[in-house]
Amino acid sequence: MYKYLLIALLFVSACSSPESVDQLKADIENHIEDEEGTFGIWFQHLQNPDQHFAINADTLFHAASTMKTPVMIELFRRAEAGEFDLSDSIKVENRFYSIVDSSEFQLTLDPEGDDPFERREGEMATIYDLNHAMITYSSNIATNLIIQLVGAEETTETMRELGAKNIQVLRGVEDLKAFDRGLSNRTTPRDLGIIYEHIANGTAVSAEMDSLMIEVLKDQYYQDVLPEYLPDDVVAANKTGFITGVRHDSGIFYLPDGQSYVLIFLSKELPDEDRGRDVGREISLIIYDWLTERDQ
Secondary structure (H helix, E strand, C coil): CHHHHHHHHHHCCCCCCCCCHHHHHHHHHHHHCCCCCEEEEEEEECCCCCCEEEECCCCCEECHHHHHHHHHHHHHHHHHCCCCCCCCEEECCCCEECCCCCCEECCCCCCCCCCHHHHCCCCEEEHHHHHHHHHHCCCHHHHHHHHHHHCHHHHHHHHHHCCCCCCECCCCCCCHHHHHCCCCCEECHHHHHHHHHHHHHCCCCCHHHHHHHHHHHHCCCCCCCCCCCCCCCCEEEEEEEEECCEEEEEEEEECCCCCEEEEEEEEECCCCHHHHHHHHHHHHHHHHHHHHHCCC
């Protein structure tokens, strides 16, 4: 009830839906004009290429956990190439090595948290299950294990081959020596938009592998940004990310009328992270309403 009341209040003063994608972009720019922080947006309709706009398309953002989607693409690419099978198992070990000096570090684990692998240290797990947890629960230990398997540099090189020119996967999670030196994963709205469009179109790895990646993304546990204000019959295949001052979401959205689109929402320098999250929710709803009201 709260969600639908808020939606009604948000748009009760709107006279009409914008007629063009240029007006849609202008309306969203007006919506965020007075917000504190920096926002990056990429919208691409998948059935109509002309329905596209971007705001701060090439601005660099700390990738946070959105970098886990590129890692998944590299993992599935290597599986497709026959280097391993997704059903192969590896040991869940909390032992990793800094990119600065190869010194060992461990993650801070919370066995009572959402991530199922933070309570499975020492056990064997399939590569598929580790990847599923990396995406759906944003598992940090699964992420680091997969990066050790496929490589950060190799992941970045694959992103270049897909046309993402600025996304950079440098390291795993909680490499504090690297963080202290400013060595962090980064991305832009354009680059995330490019790789999600590849996934949606079956051109990231292969039609079969990309379809499997979409199914993993659809299992996303964290649905509190872009999908939050949308009707329940909208299917999101998305990956969120957050750190201090940052709230991200990125993914493919499938409407019941057959339309689908890629939407990327990145933010930084947020003094109020809850408000930043709400801005993403509101932008997502504005776009959904534009797509659906124009056909009525």
